[in-house]
């Protein structure tokens with residue numbers, strides 16, 4: 378039963394082949410047996426899950442239908458969940474039980490999804506390897522010595538290991554697409570404003586966006602359907618009708634114009650990954666797509682711009698964790714300053730402290746113009762490059778990551794080398810565009826992803842291209858040995 382996709386689960390539940398309660402019990406037992414190897418969950422919500430599963434079964438018995446009704450999922454541990462610890466992977470929030478559900482959680486729960494638990498993540502979503510979590514590193518099910526990517530690494534590892542059919546993630550600079558690529562999943566970062574950020578603990582508010590991680594594009598369509606939509610409680614949510622994503626999956630790719638940016642194939646890219654990307658291009662050409670060579674000339678400036686803007690916003694967002702209102706508080710503070718200092722020094726891990734320092738520096742008087750303002754200008758140039766490209770092409774294709782998953786610990790002494798791994802993903806966040814990563818093959822037994830980017834609100838187009846590709850390839854069906 379653990380091999381079933383969301384789409385298959387929906388059919389099985391509708392045909393009464395099994396109940397949501399049976400499925401939930403099977404997956405909880407599997408998590409108990411296998412997750413000690415992976416560390417993909419921070420908190421399990423067994424009682425809540427069984428209660429929700431029974432309620433979903435009762436709703437089905439009453440004639441209700443719905444693709445998510447009774448479907449087990451997990452939530453990245455930065456989506457607030459009523460009465461459940463929501464830690465953001467940090468000691469700072471180790472004792473925080475959210476007093477409300479994030480909009481994403483509320484919407485999925487209303488659709489009948491069953492929450493099995495909260496998945497592990499890089500602390501405050503800062504990282505590309507899931508090594509900065511207070512709760513320990515997550516292992517990649519394809520090779521337990523390697524990272525699963527991050528920051529949604531717990532969601533990715535759990536879905537890849539068939540502990541769950543799908544999970545939520547968030548993507549500020551690649552944290553859905555990159556772990557999807559490194560664990561052989563399909564992951565979608567929606568257009569900025571498509572999915573509500575209300576109740577999603579903020580890292581960099583102008584870049585953060587929630588989205589689905591699953592094994593297939595078909596399942597991403599189902600999960601996104603339950604997540605997307607206008608939310609008056611999020612001032613950056615966009616009031617744009619949500620299309621039927623599952624209905625968008627069957628379009629022909631005949632004449633689809635795919636742009637391949639020359640900047641994506643520079644020296645940093647593992648040549649074996651380049652080869653797999655070329656093979657996936659040929660596959661799409663067979664389905665009728667037309668390749669156009671394009672240029673995104675400002676891409677080289679993306680990493681420096683992102684690593685100014687994201688820490689700047691983070692330093693502001695994280696100032697609320699001061700030991701006073703909620704979160705970790707140090708013992709016996711001497712005075713108020715001591716309380717702030719020690720609570721924050723004890724509650725935040727080294728990567729989070731590094732980002733707060735960088736962000737506070739970039740925003741300080743005297744440096745603001747030189748760093749933050751410049752970075753914002755680069756951000757506009759990057760967006761303009763995409764707008765020019767999308768005059769000529771329908772989607773943009775390239776690698777999701779320059780390298781496959783690295784060994785746990787390999788980049789610990791050199792944070793910048795980890796930042797460089799984000800080179801292909803962060804531009805979509807800077808421009809607010811939707812992006813998807815899908816499985817495209819293996820290098821040394823480790824998965825490789827191909828990334829597709831589309832114009833604003835064209836999530837359906839991305840899902841369609843990925844679905845057509847998955848109807849004609851079987852990379853996404855491979856499962857890791859031992860799971």
Ligand code: GLN
Pocket residue numbers: 502503504505527528547548549550551552553580687799
């Ligand atoms: N790796 C990037 C960072 O560390 C992106 C993280 C994310 O998307 N949350 O900032």
